[in-house]
Structures are given as structure tokens and as C-alpha cells.
Amino acid sequence: MLLAIDTSAGTSVAVVDRDRGIIAERASADTRGHAEIIGTYIDECLRESGVAIAALSGVVAGMGPGPFTGLRVGIAAARAFALGAGKPVVRVVSHDAIAFAEYGSVQRPASSTEPLLVVTDARRREVYWSAYEGTDAAGLPQRVGPAGLCVPADLERAVPDYSRYRRLDASTVSAGAMGMLAEALFVAGEPFADAQPLYLRSPDVTVSAGPKRVS
Amino acid sequence: MSDAQAPGPLVLGIETSCDETGIGIVRGTTLLANVISSSMDEHARYGGVVPEIAARAHLDALEPAITAAVAEAGIHLTDVDAIAVTSGPGLAGALMVGVGAAKALAVALDKPLYAVNHLVGHVGADVLRDDGTELELPTVALLVSGGHTSLLLVRDLVTDVELLGETIDDAAGEAFDKVARLLGLPYPGGPEIDRAAVGGDPGAIRFPRGLSHQKDMAAHRYDFSFSGLKTAVARWVEQKRDSGDEVPLADVAASFREAVADILITKAVAACRDLGVPRLLLGGGVVANARVRQLAQERCDAEGIALRIPPLSLCTDNGAMIAAIASQLIAAGHPPSGLAFSADSTLPVTTIQG
Ligand SMILES: [Zn+2]
Numbered sequence: 311m312l313l314a315i316d317t318s319a320g321t322s323v324a325v326v327d328r329d330r331g332i333i334a335e336r337a338s339a340d341t342r343g344h345a346e347i348i349g350t351y352i353d354e355c356l357r358e359s360g361v362a363i364a365a366l367s368g369v370v371a372g373m374g375p376g377p378f379t380g381l382r383v384g385i386a387a388a389r390a391f392a393l394g395a396g397k398p399v400v401r402v403v404s405h406d407a408i409a410f411a412e413y414g415s416v417q418r419p420a421s422s423t424e425p426l427l428v429v430t431d432a433r434r435r436e437v438y439w440s441a442y443e444g445t446d447a448a449g450l451p452q453r454v455g456p457a458g459l460c461v462p463a464d465l466e467r468a469v470p471d472y473s474r475y476r477r478l479d480a481s482t483v484s485a486g487a488m489g490m491l492a493e494a495l496f497v498a499g500e501p502f503a504d505a506q507p508l509y510l511r512s513p514d515v516t517v518s519a520g521p522k523r524v525s
Numbered sequence: 526m527s528d529a530q531a532p533g534p535l536v537l538g539i540e541t542s543c544d545e546t547g548i549g550i551v552r553g554t555t556l557l558a559n560v561i562s563s564s565m566d567e568h569a570r571y572g573g574v575v576p577e578i579a580a581r582a583h584l585d586a587l588e589p590a591i592t593a594a595v596a597e598a599g600i601h602l603t604d605v606d607a608i609a610v611t612s613g614p615g616l617a618g619a620l621m622v623g624v625g626a627a628k629a630l631a632v633a634l635d636k637p638l639y640a641v642n643h644l645v646g647h648v649g650a651d652v653l654r655d656d657g658t659e660l661e662l663p664t665v666a667l668l669v670s671g672g673h674t675s676l677l678l679v680r681d682l683v684t685d686v687e688l689l690g691e692t693i694d695d696a697a698g699e700a701f702d703k704v705a706r707l708l709g710l711p712y713p714g715g716p717e718i719d720r721a722a723v724g725g726d727p728g729a730i731r732f733p734r735g736l737s738h739q740k741d742m743a744a745h746r747y748d749f750s751f752s753g754l755k756t757a758v759a760r761w762v763e764q765k766r767d768s769g770d771e772v773p774l775a776d777v778a779a780s781f782r783e784a785v786a787d788i789l790i791t792k793a794v795a796a797c798r799d800l801g802v803p804r805l806l807l808g809g810g811v812v813a814n815a816r817v818r819q820l821a822q823e824r825c826d827a828e829g830i831a832l833r834i835p836p837l838s839l840c841t842d843n844g845a846m847i848a849a850i851a852s853q854l855i856a857a858g859h860p861p862s863g864l865a866f867s868a869d870s871t872l873p874v875t876t877i878q879g
Pocket of ligand 1 (some may be wrong): 643647670672673809841842
């Protein structure tokens with residue numbers, strides 16, 4: 311059983327089990343209140359699921375891509391929870407969870423060959439995108455390269471063979487789907503995501519040329 | 526009795542309001558661990574704290590800092606009685622990292638969580654001193670750092686803190702950074718200005734003392750302003766350079782530093798006198814400045830004011846001071862904050878528990 315946390319879009323928390331599926335889930339599409347509601351969501355999911363913390367085998371962190379302020383809250387919470395509970399953290403690319411849910415039921419992953427383009431809001435009039443070539447036999451989405459960032463008007467140019475893909479604009483990420491994807495990755499022996507959050511943007515600062523004159 | 530068995534609740538405090546990731550562990554008023562991971566070096570090339578860089582650094586530093594603090598305190602994480610976290614004021618994105626982590630940690634450990642005001646935390650740091658002296662109240666507190674310049678009246682650490690005044694523009698620490706920059710000195714400016722001021726004449730140039738004129742005193746008696754001072758230094762230096770003269774760096778640095786120290790201590794001492802409170806406590810990173818400490822000591826001695834300065838490791842932002850306030854809240858019977866509070870970048874100092 312896993313506790314899954316994602317704040318790459320809104321806030322989503324779930325407790326999942328490989329066999330029982332999504333046991334409890336809380337989600338909010340609010341793109342600002344991550345730090346406010348995350349504790350309550352974790353607490354409620356654990357209570358509703360009836361799963362003891364000791365019975366969890368790990369914590370899943372959604373690594374984005376996502377706008378940085380919010381994205382960090384979920385990753386920080388996942389790491390801190392795991393530390394307190396003495397459990398490992400595994401990481402999943404948030405877009406992969408969207409694709410996983412889209413390709414089949416998270417309970418019974420289906421195999422698909424349909425090219426899929428997942429697009430989410432990156433704020434500042436930009437979007438994050440990830441392209442998928444369908445799934446493998448186990449229903450795990452096959453992403454083509456890393457996620458990208460661009461202005462919406464540039465998507466057709468940024469995504470190679472754009473017209474092949476069915477485009478899916480998503481505004482939420484389900485932590486339940488993410489948790490089930492983590493379970494499936496574990497069963498298949500597939501790797502989890504890297505430890506670095508997928509901000510895809512540098513901190514926007516410029517080194518100034520020097521002090522400006524005042525007189 | 527070893528420190529780990531000292532009386533009082535065992536509290537782990539998390540501080541992420543600016544560029545320091547601070548994890549402190551206290552039992553009652555006994556300091557067990559004070560681990561600070563700073564992202565200062567990453568901000569150096571920008572001449573000031575870049576909020577996004579600070580927030581990213583907090584995310585990376587939190588887990589190792591908690592692990593290090595637990596080891597330093599010689600406890601197990603599951604031993605703690607409560608978790609405390611800074612909920613404001615501070616940089617919004619930075620605060621959120623600590624708040625998100627603290628909430629998850631509290632749920633995982635099934636322990637109560639206390640949201641604490643950062644500025645009150647600076648005052649609370651004093652209870653962790655191990656020199657056998659106790660913080661006497663009421664006291665005036667002058668908190669000066671790169672993020673804040675505030676004058677408080679503290680009647681009770683957990684129920685009664687009043688804001689007397691604060692900066693209306695730059696924080697004093699920011700003024701040090703900006704003036705260092707225009708003098709061609711690196712970041713952070715405080716220690717650089719100190720170094721440059723060696724041998725300089727603090728009376729060489731009379732730089733302005735912000736909000737000290739009669740006309741400002743009615744509305745801003747205990748408020749501070751440093752942007753005019755920064756501009757005055759810039760103008761003075763430009764005129765020197767324009768006329769082809771060499772800028773007397775030591776004199777400029779010493780005179781600037783004197784202006785900052787003078788206005789800070791003048792207003793703090795005036796507050797003590799006006800309010801009949803013969804006690805002044807200093808806090809915040811600018812306390813590291815020797816001239817500020819020295820001037821405070823001279824003026825307080827002359828006025829019969831007892832001056833308290835916590836050790837520097839407790840003056841700069843740290844998690845131990847946050848844990849210390851939570852420990853006081855617990856001792857006073859205050860209920861925990863629950864899980865629904867938000868990170869509030871402008872949390873007023875009167876809200877001691879967020
Ligand atoms: Zn501070």
C-alpha cells in the first residue's frame with residue numbers, strides 16, 4: 311500500500327493498494343492553497359482508508375512538471391512524511407499518471423498503441439507537454455523523451471510529428487492514478503523518476519549590470 | 526542529568542522563511558540541536574536573496590537537516606512530543622516548503638503541530654541561553670536582519686507582543702547589501718562593510734538618519750527607513766568619482782555603518798525610555814555587526830537599560846527559536862494549531878501562534 315501526493319497542478323492525495331485500487335483520495339483544483347490543505351488531505355486519506363501508517367510500503371511523490379511554488383509543497387510533504395514514517399519515497403512523473411489513467415482504468419491497465427499528447431498549464435502563458443507512444447504490454451505509458459515547456463502557439467513546432475497525437479489538456483493530476491502507476495512500475499521492475507523536481511524553468515533572475523546612478 | 530533528559534516537551538522546529546533552512550530541537554528551554562543550512566552562497570552573484578533560489582534550496586536541505594538535527598540531539602524522530610514550524614512572516618514560496626513538510630511530518634508521527642510567528646521566534650531564542658540568566662519581561666526587542674527591521678514590545682512571549690515600528694522600505698540588512706554593492710564589495714554586505722570600515726572615521730560623512738526629523742516623528746516614531754540613506758551614500762560616492770577624486774572607502778563604510786547603528790539604537794533606546802521598559806533585546810543576523818552591538822551596549826549602559834543579546838547562532842534565522850516558542854506555548858497550555866493553517870508572508874507580530 312502506498313500514500314501518493316501530487317501538487318503539480320492542484321493538490322491530490324491518495325492511499326492505494328495494488329489489489330484494492332484507490333482506497334481513499336482527496337483532490338482540489340485550487341492552484342494556490344497547496345500548503346494549506348495538504349496536511350488535512352493526508353490525514354483524511356489515512357483515516358478514511360483505515361490503513362495504518364506502519365502498513366504502508368512507501369510514499370509516492372509527483373515530481374511534475376508543474377509550476378514551482380506548488381510543486382515543491384507536495385514533494386516536501388512526501389519526503390517529510392516518509393522520513394517521519396520511516397518509509398521510502400518513490401517518484402513518478404506527474405504527466406505519466408495522467409497518461410496512465412487515460413490509457414485504461416487504473417485498476418486494470420490496458421495496452422494501447424495510440425499516440426497521446428498530455429498538456430498542462432505552466433502559468434505565465436506557457437504549457438508543459440509530454441508525448442506518449444501508447445503503452446507497453448503491462449499498460450505502462452511509454453513517454454517519448456522528457457517533458458517540454460513552451461507557449462501554446464509553439465506546441466505544433468515543439469512536439470515532433472504533432473499531428474500524430476491525440477491531445478489531452480489536463481487541469482488535474484490524480485494522486486490515486488499516480489499511486490497505482492507506482493505500484494505497476496514496481497511490479498514491472500521499471501525505474502521510478504529522478505530525484506530532481508521537474509520545474510523546467512530556471513529561477514527567473516538576471517544578474518544586473520551594476521548599481522544604477524542616482525544622480 | 527543529560528541534556529536529552531532535561532524537563533519540558535521535546536519539540537522539533539522547522540524554519541524556512543528566508544534563505545536559511547533551520548531545524549532545531551529543544552526540550553523545554555534546553556537547546557539540543559540547531560542545524561542551519563544556508564543558501565546564501567547561491568544568492569551572492571545576484572547581490573540579494575532570490576526567493577525562488579531560496580525555496581528550491583529549502584526543498585533540498587530539509588530532509589538532511591532534520592536527519593542531522595535528530596542525530597545531534599541524540600534522539601529518535603519518533604521521540605518528539607510536538608512539531609513547530611514558522612508560518613510567517615517571510616517569503617511565501619519559502620514558507621510553504623516548511624509548512625507543507627511540517628504538516629506531513631506531524632501526521633506521519635501523529636504529533637501535535639504548532640505554527641509559530643518568525644519574529645516572535647527571534648525573541649524566543651533568548652530562553653535557550655544556557656548562561657543561567659532568564660529573560661525578563663516586559664522587554665523592548667529590536668530585530669534586525671536582511672528580511673526585517675522591527676521594534677517590538679514583548680509583555681508575554683505567548684500572549685502579548687506588540688509591534689512598535691518597522692521599516693517602511695528596505696530592511697537594515699538589505700541596506701548593507703545594497704551599499705556594499707555600490708561600493709564594489711561582495712554579498713553579503715554586512716561583514717564586507719565591517720571589513721572595509723576598519724580604520725575609517727565614522728564621523729567623516731554625516732549620512733542621513735531616516736525618519737528622525739520632527740515632522741516624521743509623529744507618524745513614524747519607531748519606524749525605520751533606509752532607502753534614503755542608501756541613495757545618499759550613492760550620491761556622495763558618485764560626486765566623488767565624477768570629480769575624479771578617490772572614494773575614501775573606509776570613511777564611507779564607517780560613516781554608513783554608523784548611520785545605520787545610530788538610528789537603530791536611538792529608536793530602540795527611545796522606546797525603552799518612552800515606555801518605561803529598562804530592557805532591550807537584540808535579535809536577527811545584523812546583530813553580528815560589532816558596531817551595532819557596541820553602540821547598543823554604550824547607549825544602554827548610559828541609560829540604565831539591561832541589554833540582552835542571544836548567542837549569534839540563535840540570532841540568525843534558526844529552527845531552535847521556533848521550537849522554543851512552541852515549547853512555551855505548550856507549557857502555557859495552548860492547543861496545537863491543527864493542520865489547516867496557511868503560510869502567511871505578512872503574518873502580523875500580534876499573531877504569535879499562526
Ligand atoms: Zn529572521
